[in-house]
Amino acid sequence: MSGWAVEAVDVRKRYGETEALRGVSLAVPPGQVFAVLGPNGAGKSTLVSILTTLLPLDAGTARVAGYDVTTEPKAVRSRIGVTFQESVVDLGLSGREVLFYHGRLYGMSGEHCRRRIEALRPLMALDEALDRRVKTYSGGMKRRLELARALLTEPDVVFLDEPSAGLDPQNREALWEQVRALGAAGRAVLFTTHYMEEAERFADRVAVVDHGEKLTEGTPAELMRALGGDVLHVAGSGDVPQLAAVLLASGACTWAEERAGGLQAGVGESGPAALGALLRAAEATGYTVTDISVRRPNLNEVFLKLTGRSLRD
Amino acid sequence: MQAALVLWDKHMRKFLRSRFELVASLAIPLLLMGLFGVTMSRVMIHFQGDLNYIAYITPGVIAFTALTACILGGATLLSERMNGAIKEYLVAPIPRLAVLVAAMGSGTAKATIESCVIVLVAMALGVRPGGGGLIGWLVVIVAFLLFTLGFAAVTVAAAAGAHTSEAYHSSVTLLNVPLLFGSNALYPLMSMPLWLRILAYCNPTTYFIDALLNGWYGHPSQFGVALDLGLLLVFALLALGLAERIFRRSVG
Numbered sequence: 175m176s177g178w179a180v181e182a183v184d185v186r187k188r189y190g191e192t193e194a195l196r197g198v199s200l201a202v203p204p205g206q207v208f209a210v211l212g213p214n215g216a217g218k219s220t221l222v223s224i225l226t227t228l229l230p231l232d233a234g235t236a237r238v239a240g241y242d243v244t245t246e247p248k249a250v251r252s253r254i255g256v257t258f259q260e261s262v263v264d265l266g267l268s269g270r271e272v273l274f275y276h277g278r279l280y281g282m283s284g285e286h287c288r289r290r291i292e293a294l295r296p297l298m299a300l301d302e303a304l305d306r307r308v309k310t311y312s313g314g315m316k317r318r319l320e321l322a323r324a325l326l327t328e329p330d331v332v333f334l335d336e337p338s339a340g341l342d343p344q345n346r347e348a349l350w351e352q353v354r355a356l357g358a359a360g361r362a363v364l365f366t367t368h369y370m371e372e373a374e375r376f377a378d379r380v381a382v383v384d385h386g387e388k389l390t391e392g393t394p395a396e397l398m399r400a401l402g403g404d405v406l407h408v409a410g411s412g413d414v415p416q417l418a419a420v421l422l423a424s425g426a427c428t429w430a431e432e433r434a435g436g437l438q439a440g441v442g443e444s445g446p447a448a449l450g451a452l453l454r455a456a457e458a459t460g461y462t463v464t465d466i467s468v469r470r471p472n473l474n475e476v477f478l479k480l481t482g483r484s485l486r487d
Numbered sequence: 488m489q490a491a492l493v494l495w496d497k498h499m500r501k502f503l504r505s506r507f508e509l510v511a512s513l514a515i516p517l518l519l520m521g522l523f524g525v526t527m528s529r530v531m532i533h534f535q536g537d538l539n540y541i542a543y544i545t546p547g548v549i550a551f552t553a554l555t556a557c558i559l560g561g562a563t564l565l566s567e568r569m570n571g572a573i574k575e576y577l578v579a580p581i582p583r584l585a586v587l588v589a590a591m592g593s594g595t596a597k598a599t600i601e602s603c604v605i606v607l608v609a610m611a612l613g614v615r616p617g618g619g620g621l622i623g624w625l626v627v628i629v630a631f632l633l634f635t636l637g638f639a640a641v642t643v644a645a646a647a648g649a650h651t652s653e654a655y656h657s658s659v660t661l662l663n664v665p666l667l668f669g670s671n672a673l674y675p676l677m678s679m680p681l682w683l684r685i686l687a688y689c690n691p692t693t694y695f696i697d698a699l700l701n702g703w704y705g706h707p708s709q710f711g712v713a714l715d716l717g718l719l720l721v722f723a724l725l726a727l728g729l730a731e732r733i734f735r736r737s738v739g
Contacts, residue, residue, distance in 0.1 A: 228578060258575075263572075
């Protein structure tokens with residue numbers, strides 16, 4: 175496969191009056207784990223539906239694994255693996271049967287299916303449960319089965335729509351380990367999430383979307399750097415605006431403002447050095463400091479800054 | 488076609504495994520025959536010449552059974568649409584139509600299995616089909632397949648078009664009773680008031696029953712077997728066309 179694993183150019187989609195996607199572009203090379211991050215209703219699932227040929231797009235172009243989703247959907251379908259937001263496995267079948275029928279549907283021979291199922295056993299970690307009915311499975315087991323199903327056909331591009339939804343922390347860690355391994359094995363992975371920490375920890379690159387638009391895109395480190403580096407958080411009592419003004423004047427920070435009753439200031443890469451300046455400024459303005467911390471910003475703050483609201487709102 | 492077979496195989500495995508579906512869909516037809524039929528046959532001793540009442544309603548019970556199986560076949564597609572399972576098929580490199588064909592195919596296969604049970608029970612109750620000879624059996628089988636395929640398509644169309652499970656079930660179960668009572672399934676057309684008889688002429692069940700009475704018992708056909716089969720074919724084709732259109736629209 176040459177070029178991009180996923181390439182969307184100005185993709186638009188509307189449902190009646192609602193514009194679900196207002197021109198989204200993104201490109202994912204093979205071997206990359208790419209996160210589409212945004213709150214519920216941002217258009218993430220619509221984007222995945224278009225890229226996986228479930229929905230037609232209104233305008234723009236999208237190519238997956240080198241094929242156009244509109245004109246060559248069949249070529250796209252035979253090269254992608256997908257897990258959906260909601261768990262969709264046949265409860266009346268055993269895990270092995272679910273995989274077997276899936277492989278047969280893709281035209282794999284019975285023998286090929288059996289070989290692939292064996293190869294995926296460590297990843298599924300279902301052991302003897304593989305031959306039990308799926309209705310006896312826990313949420314985590316179902317998710318692992320669904321991931322194995324998506325990988326059964328050895329797809330070039332894997333789409334995971336909210337893969338961690340409904341999983342407990344332990345299962346979540348295991349899932350992400352597997353997702354990272356996919357990227358390392360040269361497959362492109364595009365996943366959606368509304369959890370900052372998932373995008374931050376597990377994606378090579380993140381696109382932040384909201385209201386059907388891409389707000390920004392970059393590696394997690396780039397996005398955080400764009401915020402101005404480390405943030406100094408100060409709690410205490412006294413005149414915060416005055417403290418901010420003095421601190422800013424000292425040149426120890428690039429911005430300073432009152433937030434959450436205390437002071438926050440962007441101190442770039444020089445967090446520790448700024449502490450001295452802060453203490454001097456506090457003394458000069460009669461501000462009583464009760465707590466100081468220097469934090470790396472996280473994507474949550476990136477999102478807050480871009481949209482003016484917190485991700486979980 | 489291979490994809491349709493894989494899906495059909497999957498539906499059938501689930502069906503054969505869930506005894507509940509088999510028992511539940513046979514319960515009403517068996518009660519209809521065992522309670523209503525047995526008692527009525529004592530009321531109407533010389534019904535339709537030498538044909539006793541149980542024998543007379545056996546084709547109707549078959550029609551009812553086939554309908555029930557088709558309704559459940561449609562429900563399979565509906566639940567796959569509602570819980571999102573259909574997406575697994577829609578992102579797979581298979582023709583969309585395979586999903587539809589598999590749903591109709593499994594409805595038809597379920598109807599066939601259940602109808603065989605009904606025939607066996609009817610024979611145990613003393614019904615002796617076979618008066619129409621080998622050709623008769625052939626007529627029965629063709630009529631059954633056309634009738635069942637037609638209703639499998641109707642229920643699949645309803646399942647593809649319905650927005651909720653309630654909408655589907657209330658619309659298709661509404662089919663069942665009028666199709667049975669608005670036909671010659673339980674009583675001959677001649678005993679109906681004119682308005683009902685006109686409705687019965689528009690009901691494909693009527694021609695199915697007529698073909699079966701003739702094929703099985705050599706009972707004189709009212710419309711002619713060729714017309715029966717021809718009309719059932721038209722019905723099946725119309726239903727298939729309808730199902731195809733509605734399904735295509737529903738999967739985009």
